[in-house]
């Protein structure tokens with residue numbers, strides 16, 4: 001599996017949606033744990049990096065609003 005280079009400010013799509021139904025998250029902090037902000041309801045969560053890598057589906061492209 002390729003290692004993904006995550007950076008603060010990127011928006012990613014996760015396999016498992018937030019309870020609010022949203023699948024797009026903004027990266028607010030990277031490290032052993034990531035802080036992700038839900039684009040749907042605006043809440044932030046702390047999540048282990050490996051969990052992010054496991055559920056990562058792609059970067060969110062604002063232009064065409066589709067999976068990259």
Ligand SMILES: [Zn+2]
Pocket residue numbers: 018019020021022038039040041042043
């Ligand atoms: Zn949400």
